[in-house]
Amino acid sequence: MEGKVPYANGNSSSNGNGSPGANGKKAGTSGFADSPSLRLPEAFVILSPDQVSGEKTYEGTVGFKYGPSKDDWLRIPYTSMKKVIDFCSEHKDLFNMHLQKEREKNQVSDL
Known part of the structure; x- marks a missing residue:
């Protein structure tokens, strides 16, 4: 290897x-x-379109990483991901405020 x-x-x-x-x-x-990726307000990572081999075996979907565990991800359609991106962008201060509070308590690690 x-x-x-x-x-x-x-x-x-x-x-x-x-x-x-x-x-x-x-x-x-x-x-x-x-494999481009986009990081939303300190909590989510969006992986597009196929993060395993570079081959587009999951046409029309993106990977959505929402936690530190290797099992904390799902695959959703682009249209749904656009809604998630818009929502997170509009409410980024709320996400970041809650994440900062959890980090101060040492309950959340970096993704």
Whole structure:
């Protein structure tokens, strides 16, 4: 596995040193090929469109990471995710205020 970055499913790809991975695409430093992500108000991470191998096997959906555990994620349609993004953007102060209170109590770790 030297020079390889493992994916969540146990496969591996290039570590971005210029050689392509198994799917012919260069992997980024995160280990995911062509996988943009968006972080909403300090609580949610949105992964698009397929975070396992870079292949679009889940067309029309995005991954939604909502907690620190590897099981704290789900996959929802783009239209639903747009609603979540808009809601979080409009209420970011509320999210950040509650998250800060939990961090002060040492009850929430960083995602």
